[in-house]
Amino acid sequence: MFDLERWEEIFDTIRKNKLRTFLTGLSVASGIFILVVLLGIGEGMRNGISKEFEGDAANILYIWTGPTSVEHKGLNPGRIIRLRNSDFQTISQKYEDDLEFRSSVYRIWNGMVTYKKESGSYRVEGVLPDYQFLENSSMVKGRYLNYTDHENYEKVVVIGNRVSNDLFKGAEPIGKYIEVSGINFKVVGVFTDPGGEREENRVYVPLSTGQRVFNGSNYINNMAFTLEKADNFEAALAASNKFSAEIDQFLKEQHVVAPEDTRAITINNSLENAKRFYDLMDMIKFFFWGVGICTIIAGIVGVSNIMLIIVKERTREIGVRKALGAEPLSIVGMVLHESIFVTAIAGLIGLISSLALLELVGPIIETEFIANPAVDFRVALTTVIILIVAGALAGFFPAYRAARIKPIVALRDE
Amino acid sequence: MIEIKDLHKSYKTGSNSLHVLKGINFSVAEGELVSIMGSSGSGKSTLLNILGMLDEADSGTYTLDGVPIKNLNEKIAARYRNKFLGFIFQSFNLISYKSAVDNVALPLYYQGLKRKERMDRAMAYLEKVGLTDWAQHLPNELSGGQKQRVAIARALASDPKVLLADEPTGALDTKTSYEVMDLIQKINEEGRTILIVTHEHDIAEMTKRIVNLKDGVIIDDNKVDQIKALQYV
Ligand SMILES: Nc1ncnc2c1ncn2[C@@H]1O[C@H](COP(=O)(O)OP(=O)(O)OP(=O)(O)O)[C@@H](O)[C@H]1O
Ligand SMILES: [Mg+2]
Numbered sequence: 146m147f148d149l150e151r152w153e154e155i156f157d158t159i160r161k162n163k164l165r166t167f168l169t170g171l172s173v174a175s176g177i178f179i180l181v182v183l184l185g186i187g188e189g190m191r192n193g194i195s196k197e198f199e200g201d202a203a204n205i206l207y208i209w210t211g212p213t214s215v216e217h218k219g220l221n222p223g224r225i226i227r228l229r230n231s232d233f234q235t236i237s238q239k240y241e242d243d244l245e246f247r248s249s250v251y252r253i254w255n256g257m258v259t260y261k262k263e264s265g266s267y268r269v270e271g272v273l274p275d276y277q278f279l280e281n282s283s284m285v286k287g288r289y290l291n292y293t294d295h296e297n298y299e300k301v302v303v304i305g306n307r308v309s310n311d312l313f314k315g316a317e318p319i320g321k322y323i324e325v326s327g328i329n330f331k332v333v334g335v336f337t338d339p340g341g342e343r344e345e346n347r348v349y350v351p352l353s354t355g356q357r358v359f360n361g362s363n364y365i366n367n368m369a370f371t372l373e374k375a376d377n378f379e380a381a382l383a384a385s386n387k388f389s390a391e392i393d394q395f396l397k398e399q400h401v402v403a404p405e406d407t408r409a410i411t412i413n414n415s416l417e418n419a420k421r422f423y424d425l426m427d428m429i430k431f432f433f434w435g436v437g438i439c440t441i442i443a444g445i446v447g448v449s450n451i452m453l454i455i456v457k458e459r460t461r462e463i464g465v466r467k468a469l470g471a472e473p474l475s476i477v478g479m480v481l482h483e484s485i486f487v488t489a490i491a492g493l494i495g496l497i498s499s500l501a502l503l504e505l506v507g508p509i510i511e512t513e514f515i516a517n518p519a520v521d522f523r524v525a526l527t528t529v530i531i532l533i534v535a536g537a538l539a540g541f542f543p544a545y546r547a548a549r550i551k552p553i554v555a556l557r558d559e
Numbered sequence: 560m561i562e563i564k565d566l567h568k569s570y571k572t573g574s575n576s577l578h579v580l581k582g583i584n585f586s587v588a589e590g591e592l593v594s595i596m597g598s599s600g601s602g603k604s605t606l607l608n609i610l611g612m613l614d615e616a617d618s619g620t621y622t623l624d625g626v627p628i629k630n631l632n633e634k635i636a637a638r639y640r641n642k643f644l645g646f647i648f649q650s651f652n653l654i655s656y657k658s659a660v661d662n663v664a665l666p667l668y669y670q671g672l673k674r675k676e677r678m679d680r681a682m683a684y685l686e687k688v689g690l691t692d693w694a695q696h697l698p699n700e701l702s703g704g705q706k707q708r709v710a711i712a713r714a715l716a717s718d719p720k721v722l723l724a725d726e727p728t729g730a731l732d733t734k735t736s737y738e739v740m741d742l743i744q745k746i747n748e749e750g751r752t753i754l755i756v757t758h759e760h761d762i763a764e765m766t767k768r769i770v771n772l773k774d775g776v777i778i779d780d781n782k783v784d785q786i787k788a789l790q791y792v
Contacts, residue, residue, distance in 0.1 A: 153674060161656040465652045468613060470641025470669040470717070472634045549633075553613045556652060 155483050165458075169451045169484070170491030173532060176444030177495030178502075180437055181525050185503040187433030189510075189518025191426060204385045205279060207413040208392070209367040210400075217403035226400050226409045230356075230363040236370070236392055243388065245373045248273035249365040251355045258304075258348055259324040260312040267308055269325055269348045270366075271355020279369045280338060285309075287319045287334030294333075294351040300358070302330035305345030309335045325350065328358055378423035382416060389414050437528075444532050449539030452484055456543035463547050464555025473548040480544035481537055488536040492529035500525070560721060560752050561587040561610065566619035568605055579605045580616070581775035587721075587754065592747040592785070594755045594763040597772035603756045604725055606772070610754065611644055611723045612636045624720050641669050645714030647724035651706040653698040659709045660685060660694040666717040684712040688742060704735035711742060715751075722746070722753040728762055740765045740788035761786075 159166050210226040233249040249272075256269030277289040285306055294301050302325065309318050318332045330350060338344035355361060372388060375381040389412050394404070402409045456463075463476050500520070507518045547555075568580040579602040587593055595603050608614040609621065612628060621628045623643055631639065645666075646652075653662045664681035672680070685694050688708040698706055707727060714722055727743070728736035740762060747753050747767075755766060763769045764786045771779045 150668065150671075150674065154668065157661070158656070461652070462654050465654060466665070466669075467637060468611070468640060468646050468652075469666040469713070470637050472637045472669075474634070475669070551614065553608050556613075556648065 151478070151482065154479070155486060158479075158483060159487065165451075165455060166487055169448065169455070169487050170494070172447035172451060173444065173488045173491040173536065174495035174498070176440060176447065176532065177492050177525075177529055178499040180440040180444075180528055181496060181499035181520050182502060183436050183440065184433060184524065185499070185507070185518040185520040186515065187429060187436075188520055189507070189515040191429050192516040192518075194425060194429065195516075204372060204381055204414065204416045206370045206372075206385065206389055206392075207367060207415070208369070208396070208410070209413075210410055211408045213402055213406055213409040215403040215406040215409075217406065218401055220401060224409075226402060228365045228368065228396070230365060232396060232399060233365060233368050236368070236395070240370075240388065243372055243384070245371045246275040246278045247368075247370050248276040248279055249352060249368045250276070251352055251359075251361045251364065252366040253326065253350075253355055253359045253361075255326060256348065257324075257326055258308065258312065260321065263312045263314070264324075265308070265311050267305075267346055267348045269350065269355075271352040271359075271361070272349050273352050276349065276369070277336070279371060280344065282336040282338040282344075285335045285337050287332070289334055289336065290349060290351050295353050298354045298357055299351060300328065300330045300354055301333045301351065303334040303336055303349050304332060305347045306335055306337045307342050307345040308348055326359065378416075378420060378427070381423065385414055385416065441528060441531060441535075445535040445539060448484075448488060448532065448536040452480075452536065452540035453543050455484075456480060456540070456547045460547055460550065460555050464550070464552045467548075467552040468556065476548035477541065477544045480547070481540055484540040485533060485537050488533045489529075492532055496525055496529055560589045560591070560624055561585075561754075562620075562622040563610075564620045566606075566609065566621065567617045568602070568609065568614075569617060579775055580609075583619070583775075583777060585770065585777060585780070587752060589720075589752055590747070590750050592744070592753045592755070592767045593770060594757055594766040594768070595770045595772060596756075596758060596760075596763050599758070601772045602775050603758075603772055607723055607725050607754065607756050610721075611646060612640050637669075641666060641717055643720045645717065645719040645722045647707070647710050647714050647722060647727045649726040649729040651698070651703075651710045651730075653706055653709060653713075655698055658695050658697055659690060659701065662698070662709055663713045663716050666713060670717060681712070681716060684716050685709070687715070688712045702735075703731050704738055707731065707735075707739050708742060711739070711746070715746065720752060722751060724753065724755045726756055726758070728757065728759065734792070736762065737765075737788045737791040741792055744785070744788055 208228070210228055213220070213222050213224045213226060216222050228249070230249065237244065237247050251271035253269040253271065256267050258265055258267050258269065272290065273295060274289060274291050287303070289303055290301065293299070302323065304318065312318070312323065313321070318335055321332050322329045323332060325348065336345070356363065372381070372384050375384055393410065393412055396402070396410050397404055397406070400410070466476060503518055503520065510518065563583055563585050566580055566583040567578075569576045569578040583606060595606065597603050605614065609616050612631060626639070628639070654665070657665070660678065660681045663684055664677040667677040667680055682691070682694060685691055688711055690705060690708055690712070693701060693705060698709070701709065724743070728739055731739060743753060743755070744765065755762070757763055764783060765788050766783070767785050768780070768782050770777055
């Protein structure tokens, strides 16, 4: 490998066979180029879709309570269990790192909402700012509730699109005051929800305000959490099952509920959204892997083909070299050395030019579904190495065969 | 220099086998210039290829410069070829992408010489065949005679014991053939042993001994008065 004479001989051959070298190099470089660009776009699509699914993606856990159904520690069944702010705080703190969004919900019963002469009965709830993401709502106008509202017990409200249409009939709602069960709240935002009319039929106030104004004390009706995204569906499922089991145990101990009592404390672990998200991600990954493998196979076939042709073309030369005293191994070494050298250089050129292209064109092609197209450098480098090894292997067999051909056969006049 | 006894060779093609050499006994002393003649298909090339270790005999013995040549593996055969033998082919067999001087230097590469020494020696042999000015030309820029002279220089480059030439003038016109023969005679006069396969009588008469092959056996083997090629050039 470090034999200077041999390198000289190789360079000599490469220099004097420019077309052959160029064609081998081109097939390798273009193979790598296409692969890396494809992988980059695939990654971009994953990033883009991941962004689209944000908020909707993770698995949501809803927790609510009901009357106990089993006797426990001398307490009769039928006892009403009510969650408290402290339950929510304890869980939020304990799972700080695992949770993506969190909110508790205080339901205000009999939610009559009035603006001037219009009025209607809507579902009114006190919630935390994260609730927007848990419900996956987006703002049509104004803003959602924030933590300042919550801390200052602000009498502000966000209303669903439907509520806005009912009460305001197309007039500007932001900044107007509406009455919720007889108390004035200022409208700060109008939201829309992918859940449709039913979910746009709602009115949200800050949790603290709701509890204080409507005599909620420190009680809450339910809690909702999402966990941070996991690498795949299996991991997400495992994480959510673990979380669900742990908080189930915690809440049942806190409220003296029998472990087997499923009515008193219910945790709904909705993985539907998560499953859709992960399935899509898997499909994209699968698709680009498939394309990638096909490209590599095409590249290998291309390189092998060229190697085969080169060796065939050089059969006579190999015969001459052998007649002049070349040992079979030195023939194999010569062919491999040259092919590895050419594929390695061409592979790196393909790699660098494709990375440069992604870097330059990446920002231009950013759309809703493509974000930050980039490729893992290690993956790309691995591919180059695979291609080189494949090229070497593909070159080895014809070279080996050629080296074994008797010189008289190679030298025979056609 | 060369000593062969009862050499047999047959080729198998499918189910039938063709007995080409049927017991050849033959020896060549150092410094001889021998031509091997015979009609087409008589086995001349086969014999020369066996002598050149490019092919193997089925039976019989072959001794080259005192070294018994038998059961050679590829590696040792390659080494012996490099050390003992120089080949000259009818179709030259120069490497097309290498310049004349690089072609001549190739056997020296396989001897493991350094580049500088290879080039110096190759240039010396090119000078000997009168092609100093053509050293940097590619084979396809040379005439047939020039190509064959490059091939002769290449065959000489490794300073072999024996030169083996299979119809070296077969692809050349008469005048060029004589020029090449003149060169071969000069090389022989320096003491080198040379075997030439030919079916041209005038070429054979420029050697010192003619061996006639027919149907796989030597039918006659005579020393002749050498005709100098120089007088025709
Ligand atoms: N590799 C081979 N396989 C089968 N038969 C062969 C092979 N090489 C040569 N022969 C046969 O052996 C016989 C002798 O061939 P050879 O090449 O030695 O003849 P030659 O005397 O050199 O003839 P020419 O003057 O035409 O070159 C021929 O009949 C030829 O067809
Ligand atoms: Mg012949």
